[in-house]
Structures are given as structure tokens and as C-alpha cells.
Amino acid sequence: MSAGYPMPGGEETMDLQQQVARLQALLEASRQVHSTIREEEVLEQVLRIVVRELEMAGAAFPGTGLSYGEAPEVTADGSSALGSALACFPLDDREGRKMTELVVATPEGRELTLYEYDFLEGLVLQAAVALENARNHERNLQWARVQQDLDAARNIQRSLLPHTLPKIAGYSLGFRSETCYEVGGDYLDVVEQPDGSLLVVVADVAGKGMASALMATSFRAAFRAMAVNGLPLDELATRMNEHHWQEGEEARRRYVTAIFLRLHPQTGDLEVVNAGHNPGFLVQPGGETCQFDSSGTPLGLLPGMRYSSQRCGFTPGARLLFYTDGLTEVFCGEEEFGSDRLLDEFSRCQAQKADGILDAMWEALNAFSGGGPQMDDMTALALCRGTDATEATV
Numbered sequence: 001m002s003a004g005y006p007m008p009g010g011e012e013t014m015d016l017q018q019q020v021a022r023l024q025a026l027l028e029a030s031r032q033v034h035s036t037i038r039e040e041e042v043l044e045q046v047l048r049i050v051v052r053e054l055e056m057a058g059a060a061f062p063g064t065g066l067s068y069g070e071a072p073e074v075t076a077d078g079s080s081a082l083g084s085a086l087a088c089f090p091l092d093d094r095e096g097r098k099m100t101e102l103v104v105a106t107p108e109g110r111e112l113t114l115y116e117y118d119f120l121e122g123l124v125l126q127a128a129v130a131l132e133n134a135r136n137h138e139r140n141l142q143w144a145r146v147q148q149d150l151d152a153a154r155n156i157q158r159s160l161l162p163h164t165l166p167k168i169a170g171y172s173l174g175f176r177s178e179t180c181y182e183v184g185g186d187y188l189d190v191v192e193q194p195d196g197s198l199l200v201v202v203a204d205v206a207g208k209g210m211a212s213a214l215m216a217t218s219f220r221a222a223f224r225a226m227a228v229n230g231l232p233l234d235e236l237a238t239r240m241n242e243h244h245w246q247e248g249e250e251a252r253r254r255y256v257t258a259i260f261l262r263l264h265p266q267t268g269d270l271e272v273v274n275a276g277h278n279p280g281f282l283v284q285p286g287g288e289t290c291q292f293d294s295s296g297t298p299l300g301l302l303p304g305m306r307y308s309s310q311r312c313g314f315t316p317g318a319r320l321l322f323y324t325d326g327l328t329e330v331f332c333g334e335e336e337f338g339s340d341r342l343l344d345e346f347s348r349c350q351a352q353k354a355d356g357i358l359d360a361m362w363e364a365l366n367a368f369s370g371g372g373p374q375m376d377d378m379t380a381l382a383l384c385r386g387t388d389a390t391e392a393t394v
Contacts, residue, residue, distance in 0.1 A: 025053065025119060030126040039134040040066065043100070046127045050104055054116055057105040064100065072105035087112055089120055091128040099131055150182040150210075157183050157213055160220055162190050166198060168265045170316070170386055174354030176362065177379040184377035185212025185254070186324050187219055191227045198265065199227055202322040202381050203258035204277065206298075215254040218247065219299075233262050237273045237299070237307040244300030255298040259322050261383075268314045268385065273307050275299050278325055281343050285317030289347055319357065319384040321346050326378035330365050337368050354382035 029049050036042055043061050047068035050059040058069035072086055089102040102124055106112060112120070157179075165173050175188055185205030193199055201223060205212040222243045226236055237260055244251055257277040263270055272280060276298030279291040296307040314320070323342070330337040345364045351357045358380055365378075 026122045026126070029053065029119075029123050033123070033126050033130045034133075036130075037134050037137045039131060039138065040064075042127065042130045042134050044068075046102065046123065049123060050102070050120070054119065055107065056116075057107045059102065059104045061100050062103055070105060072103050087117075087120065089124040091124055091131055093128065093132045099128065099135075102127070153210065153213065154179070154182045157217070160217065161188060165190055166192055168198070171263075171265060172353040172355075172384040172386065173382070174358055175379070175381040176358045177377075178374065179377050180326070180374050181209050183210055183213035184208055185216050186326070186377040186379035187216040187256075188379055188381055189220065189223060191224070193227075193230060193262075195230065196264070196266065198261075198263040200261040200263070200322070200381065200383075201258055202277070202324065202379060203256050203299075204324040204326075204377070204379070205256050206254050208377060212254060215251065215256070218251070219244070219256055219258075232309075233260050233271050233273045234307050234309045236260060237275050237296070238305065241275065241296075241299045241301075241305050241307075242303065245303045247300070252300050255300040257298045257325075259292065261320075261322070263314065263383070268316075269311065270314045270320075271309050271311050273309045275307055276301070278323060278328065278339060281321040281346050282312070282314075283319050283347050285315060287347065289343060291343075314383075314385055316385050319346075319354075319382065321357070321361075321380060321382050323380040324377060326374075326376035327361065327365060327380060329376055330369050331372070331375065332368050332370060337365060341368075352384065352386065354384050357382040357384070 032045050032049065033042060036045070043064060043066050047059045047061070047066060050056050051069040056069065058067065058072050060067035060071050087104045087106065089104070091099045091102065093099055102120075104112075104120065161177060162175070165175075173190070175190075177186055177188055179186070185207055187201070187203040187205070189201050191199040203216070203219060205215045205219065219240075222240060226239055226243075231239065237258070240256075240258070244256060255276075258275045259277040259280050260273045260275070261270065261280075262272075270282075272292040274280065274292050274294045275296055276294050279293050282290045282292070284290070290312070292310055295309075296305045321342075328337055328339045328342055342361070345361060346357070349357050349360045351360055361380060
């Protein structure tokens, strides 16, 4: 129904010939309005039809900048600045929400005839459908572009993970990383050092999605730049914290939990620094377990933080698991999988190589959740030392 303009008088009627003419005109107008899927063109077609076919003084869609003929400008009293009477017809979507409004100025300020009024109401109904379709089409195009960008971002992020892992005689090394959305904030890297040691990091940026993925990429760049300097592990963590803090307020909101490892394969010595991350698990050949707990806050959360390292031997038959909280925060109803259950599964795992251990962990998680949807990014790295030389596995 129209707003701001009364319906024509009740005594006026349309004869059969007028009704047929009206229907023919509406069919042609509908064809023109639906001939495009661009929002602006839909509205322009409506304005041209109103002025040319109905010979109105002018028509406009206020707020869009689109008008035709003598553009009707509404004055404070609701009339036209041109002295013409105004008729207002809202264009509503399928849910009854107003999308825009057609304002029509009649010639010489006269009232609309019944034919004109009826034609405009029919035209507005068709225009509303065409306008909503055009907007839906534009949203679909925008979403397709976003999806293409997300697909490209996912491929780029996957390419930043290690393509191959070092082959170290007597050791098995493997990892698995699965994002909750197209991209995520988990990060894992393995860097061989000039002295023959192996530098490993598993990190988790606060949050999920694109913002966390961008921060993870920034973290990778800083880590790689510092890793080549052969810094002591505690100093590396301290510098990474300062670097992240100095990145600014937005970076501080996306603080990073990280656990760093340096392995000396020849001697079997391990050094670990945990910066606000989930505890790392070490299972010795006899079944004795140990955890690498946090020695400071997450990176970028507080300036001036100093971190300490833990050292231990990595004897033949030992195995280690680093992971992000996506593994422990798997749910079965209201019950959380938790770190204790993860450590128990890891301790009882019979697999002798890293890839077999990771397969077993994922199977346990899937069985616990009943195959429910993944709620967070999930990344894990396993390191095993055997009694015989074995190749590293990815």
C-alpha cells in the first residue's frame, strides 16, 4: 500500500478495456524491470517507466541519488518543492522489510487517477521482487569472491607448513594440522640449525579465522628471522615476546601461546621453553611421563617477560607430543576431552613412529566426540626416538 498519498476516490472505476490495457502495460513493465540483475538498473528502469509511460512530472528513489524527470524533493510539509503532489510507494522484501521507496510527483499537482494508482502499485510489487533478486545476486557474487580469497589464503597457509621434515637417523618426526575454518591461527615449524640441532615450534594465536591466520603469518616471519641466529632457546622466546608486543595493540589482542624445542640428535639432549602454551608431553621408555609446563605468559601479552628452559635427555624409546588446545577442547556433550585424557591416550599408544601416534590421537578424539564438528584449530607434532635408524615421516 502507498504512504503519504490517499487512494483515489471510490466512485472512479476502470472499464474492461482499461483493465486489459493496464495488464498489458504491467506485463511489459515487468519484463523491463526483470531484464537486469543489477540493482541500479532495476531502479532506473522503474523511474523511466513511471515518467515515460504514466507521464508523471518526475520520480525518484530518495537516498539513492536516482531520479528521473523533475526530481521530486520533499519539503517540510510533505509536498514537493516543485508544487506537485507526491505519492510514495515503499518497496518491501519478502519479509516485509522496507528496502527503498518510490516517490512520484504528479503533473500540475493533480491527484493520481485510479488507473495510475493501480498501475504504480503493480509496478512497485514487481520492482520489489526484481530489487531483492538483484541484491541477492550481488551478495552471492560477493560471497563467491570472498570464498575464492579464502581458498587462496588456505592454500597459502598450508604452503607455509613444512613441506618435508628432516630425516634424522634413529628418530621419527611427524605433524598434523587441521584448521576449524578455511584458515586458522595454529602454526608449526621445524628449522635445522647450523650446529646440527633441530629447532621446533608449535604455536597458537588467540582466536580463529582470518585475523588469527594473518597474525600466525607475521609470527612465522619473525620466528624464521630469529631462528637463523642460533639464539639460546630462552632468549629466542624472550625476543619473540618483545617483537609481538611492539607490533601494536591489535597484535596484543592476538597474543600467541608457543612451545619451543631444540633437539641435539647426536647426544639426545632436549631443551624446551613453554610460553603460555599447553604442556608438552614426554614419555620415557619405561612408561614414566613428564610435562613441559609454562614458564611465562603467552607471547605479546606482557612486555619484559623472561622465560626459562627445561633440559632433559631423550633416550632411545622415548617419545614426545606437542599440540594446540584444539585437541584438548574436543567435547562430547558438556564433557571436555582434556589434557589428562590426551596424556593417557599418548602414554598407552602402541605405535612406534610419529605418524602412527598422530593417527591414534585423532582416532581417539573422533571416537570421543562421536564424529562431531571440529570446534577449533587442531595441530600436533610427535617426535620419537627408536633403537634403530628410521626415516622421518610427514
